[in-house]
Amino acid sequence: MVYDLIVIGSGAAGMMAAITAARRQKRVLLLEKLPVLGAKLKATGGGRCNVTNTLPKDRFMECFGRQGRFMSESLQALDHHALVEFFRTLGVECHAPDGYRVFPVSHNALSILNALEAELHRLNVDIRCSERVESWLYRKGVLYGVMTTQQHQYEGTHVIVATGGLGYPRLGAEGDGYVLAQSIGHTVTALHPAMIPLYTKEPWVKRCRADTIAKAELRISLPKAKKLRAVGDLIFTTQGIRGPVVLDFAREITPLLERYGEVPLHINVVQGMNEAQILEKIHKALAEDPHQRTRELLSVLIPDALSRELCAMASLDPERHWNKQPGGARHALLNLLVKMPLTVVGHGGFNMAMITRGGVTLKEVDPRTMRSRLIDNLYFCGEVLDLDGPCGGYNLQWSFSSGYLAGMLGEFTCKKVKTP
Numbered sequence: 001m002v003y004d005l006i007v008i009g010s011g012a013a014g015m016m017a018a019i020t021a022a023r024r025q026k027r028v029l030l031l032e033k034l035p036v037l038g039a040k041l042k043a044t045g046g047g048r049c050n051v052t053n054t055l056p057k058d059r060f061m062e063c064f065g066r067q068g069r070f071m072s073e074s075l076q077a078l079d080h081h082a083l084v085e086f087f088r089t090l091g092v093e094c095h096a097p098d099g100y101r102v103f104p105v106s107h108n109a110l111s112i113l114n115a116l117e118a119e120l121h122r123l124n125v126d127i128r129c130s131e132r133v134e135s136w137l138y139r140k141g142v143l144y145g146v147m148t149t150q151q152h153q154y155e156g157t158h159v160i161v162a163t164g165g166l167g168y169p170r171l172g173a174e175g176d177g178y179v180l181a182q183s184i185g186h187t188v189t190a191l192h193p194a195m196i197p198l199y200t201k202e203p204w205v206k207r208c209r210a211d212t213i214a215k216a217e218l219r220i221s222l223p224k225a226k227k228l229r230a231v232g233d234l235i236f237t238t239q240g241i242r243g244p245v246v247l248d249f250a251r252e253i254t255p256l257l258e259r260y261g262e263v264p265l266h267i268n269v270v271q272g273m274n275e276a277q278i279l280e281k282i283h284k285a286l287a288e289d290p291h292q293r294t295r296e297l298l299s300v301l302i303p304d305a306l307s308r309e310l311c312a313m314a315s316l317d318p319e320r321h322w323n324k325q326p327g328g329a330r331h332a333l334l335n336l337l338v339k340m341p342l343t344v345v346g347h348g349g350f351n352m353a354m355i356t357r358g359g360v361t362l363k364e365v366d367p368r369t370m371r372s373r374l375i376d377n378l379y380f381c382g383e384v385l386d387l388d389g390p391c392g393g394y395n396l397q398w399s400f401s402s403g404y405l406a407g408m409l410g411e412f413t414c415k416k417v418k419t420p
């Protein structure tokens with residue numbers, strides 16, 4: 001049998017592509033190398049699946065950096081409103097409890113996955129799990145199907161690569177799509193793990209394990225990266241730091257780490273306050289209760305364990321009264337609160353990377369269709385492409401949108417916003 005479409009990979013992008021094509025009466029084959037569909041999707045958002053967010057299109061694209069505009073047509077084809085509506089028609093209501101991040105109301109990724117699976121079955125998509133695509137069926141410049149490691153050959157008039165990146169390989173994405181793309185002439189940019197916990201040189205962090213700093217402000221203390229800055233919640237671990245701000249900032253840090261071996265950071269741990277503002281807070285607290293010791297004053301600013309560490313670094317006794325501390329030590333402590341130094345020396349690697357930075361180069365893919373500019377009947381969508389966004393539903397929306405556009409097999413015209 002010759003399928004109209006073969007989709008390689010059953011993540012968010014691949015399942016959406018398969019559904020879109022099948023709804024348009026195409027005979028679709030979905031190949032998945034794991035025994036189950038959507039293994040990564042099930043793990044997203046800590047099992048809650050942060051499916052998208054409510055940012056308007058331009059701001060959404062900006063968050064992907066310089067290349068973000070590539071997704072303009074994909075988002076026009078399927079934006080966050082259309083995605084939420086898509087799931088509503090499949091029986092899954094979504095909401096944004098904080099007005100920004102969108103989750104299924106059930107707060108269970110399984111409801112999203114089950115709905116997609118049910119729709120694939122309803123549309124009679126031919127689903128083959130435990131089938132790992134290994135190479136192309138390609139003759140005289142024509143791509144006509146795929147070959148799996150089980151030596152099964154499948155023929156199709158169109159093929160979509162939706163194989164994901166390299167992060168969390170136990171959930172299926174092991175970089176196969178890059179190898180397949182390269183083997184047919186596509187270019188793959190440098191690949192880096194992103195959204196990963198970072199390991200630091202300073203051993204004291206382990207004594208602050210699990211302490212959370214709200215609205216920490218991270219800066220890279222390297223001449224060429226001074227402008228890079230991120231704000232958000234940070235959590236100390238036994239080996240370093242994690243938390244939303246760290247996951248997001250890691251994409252800036254990993255390339256620098258490869259180049260320099262270590263990356264010095266300065267962290268403001270007091271919600272962006274400067275030294276004068278901290279001092280004002282301390283004086284106000286002392287005016288209210290003049291007997292407070294330094295430790296008590298600091299406890300309203302930072303967690304106890306961190307306060308002990310910073311006091312030790314500033315050579316200041318936390319049990320003494322603030323006014324009895326040597327002036328130099330007080331100044332050192334204020335400086336540490338505003339610019340606490342940490343040195344990143346490693347990271348969790350692809351095993352712990354929630355996203356891959358880099359991928360099939362966007363120059364070789366038409367953003368209006370997701371079609372390869374090199375092979376007429378080949379399409380790419382989702383994380384396998386060289387686009388990655390921050391935490392907060394960005395990457396799933398991109399996967400669903402690009403999967404939707406790819407599944408249109410070149411038949412979508414970007415005149416107005418459509419719902420699926």
Ligand SMILES: Cc1cc2nc3c(=O)[nH]c(=O)nc-3n(C[C@H](O)[C@H](O)[C@H](O)COP(=O)(O)OP(=O)(O)OC[C@H]3O[C@@H](n4cnc5c(N)ncnc54)[C@H](O)[C@@H]3O)c2cc1C
Pocket residue numbers: 008009010011012013014031032033034037038039040041043044045046049050051052131132133134162163164165167168171172173174176177353354355381382383384392393394395396397399
């Ligand atoms: C733990 C975790 C939590 C996350 N949480 C969120 C979140 O809440 N919100 C958000 O927006 N993003 C989140 N992300 C990122 C998001 O999950 C990914 O960006 C997105 O799932 C990528 O979708 P995809 O379809 O492109 O690839 P994937 O979901 O990786 O799917 C690719 C599929 O292709 C299959 N495959 C690979 N090679 C082959 C082959 N040769 N043959 C056949 N099949 C193959 C794989 O087994 C896999 O099933 C999270 C990521 C992780 C790891």
